[in-house]
Amino acid sequence: MxxxxxxxxxxxxxxxxxxxxxxxxxxxxxxxxxxxxxSWTIDKxxxxxxxxxxxxxxxxxxxxxxxxxxxxDGKEFFIKLERGEGSKKYSESPYIIAWNNVKSxxxxxxxxxxxxxxxxxxxxxxSVFGDxxxxxxxxxxxxxxxxxxx
Numbered sequence: 001m002x003x004x005x006x007x008x009x010x011x012x013x014x015x016x017x018x019x020x021x022x023x024x025x026x027x028x029x030x031x032x033x034x035x036x037x038x039s040w041t042i043d044k045x046x047x048x049x050x051x052x053x054x055x056x057x058x059x060x061x062x063x064x065x066x067x068x069x070x071x072x073d074g075k076e077f078f079i080k081l082e083r084g085e086g087s088k089k090y091s092e093s094p095y096i097i098a099w100n101n102v103k104s105x106x107x108x109x110x111x112x113x114x115x116x117x118x119x120x121x122x123x124x125x126x127s128v129f130g131d132x133x134x135x136x137x138x139x140x141x142x143x144x145x146x147x148x149x150x
Contacts (some may be wrong), residue, residue, distance in 0.1 A: 002028060002043060002128070003041050003042065003048075003050075003124060003125050003127075003128040003129075004041070004042060004043075004073060004128065005039060005040075005041050005042045005128060005129065005133050005134040006039065006040065006042060006134060007037055007038070007039050007134060008037075008038045008039060008040055010138040013036075013038065016049075016071070018038055019032055019036075022036065022038075025054075031115070035114075036136075038051065038130060038133075039051075039124045039133050039134030039135070040133065041126075041128050041133055041134075043125075046072075046073070046116075046120060047072075047073045047074075047081070048069050048071065048072045049070075049071050049075065049124070049125075049127055050068055050069070050122070050125035050126070050133075051068065051069045051071075051133075052058070052060070052066075052067070052068060052069075052129075052132075052133060053067040053068050053069040054066075055068045064082065064083075065080040065081060065082055065103050066078050066080070066081050066082075066083055067079065067081075068081065068122070068126075070121065070122055070125065072111075072113070072118075072121060075111040075113065077105055077106065077107070077110070077111075077118060078105070078106045079102060079104070079105050079118075080102070080103040080104045080105075081099050081100075081102060081103060082099070082100040082101050082103055083098065083099060083100065084098030084099050084100035084145070084147050085098055086098035086145070087139075090139050093141045094141045094142055094143045095131065095138075095139035095141060095142040095143075096143055096144070097130060097131055097139075097142055097144045097145070098144075098145045098146075098147060099126065099132040099144070099145070099146050099147065099148070100147045100148065101147065101148045102119060102122075103150060105118060119148075123146055126144055128142045129144075130142045130144065
């Protein structure tokens with residue numbers, strides 16, 4: 001099986017504790033909002049999923065990054081990436097999404113995996129994630145390019 005973009009089922013939300021993660025990262029909420037419908041890029045056969053996990057605020061941070069959560073069979077990685085030079089307009093077809101480099105991976109011990117293994121899985125998932133995972137409403141025809149080696 002390969003990666004696919006899909007909405008997370010209510011059972012998987014509980015199983016993967018995505019509800020708890022949401023509430024921890026959004027202290028302004030006391031319970032899940034009614035419209036809580038996360039999506040992920042998942043390979044169910046290998047039990048690996050990728051989710052968007054925020055970005056730096058250019059008004060407060062002096063570096064720019066986009067964060068992803070990569071979960072490999074229960075081993076969680078928070079990965080910061082730097083976006084590269086890609087398409088400027090969603091009307092471009094194919095829409096080019098480029099990634100310049102991996103700024104960081106946490107935890108640094110990589111749960112005993114190699115850097116090459118983690119980055120290879122990341123690239124595989126991002127190639128399906130595209131511009132916005134399940135939504136991809138503005139760029140359904142896309143190509144993902146990586147300006148770094150795994």
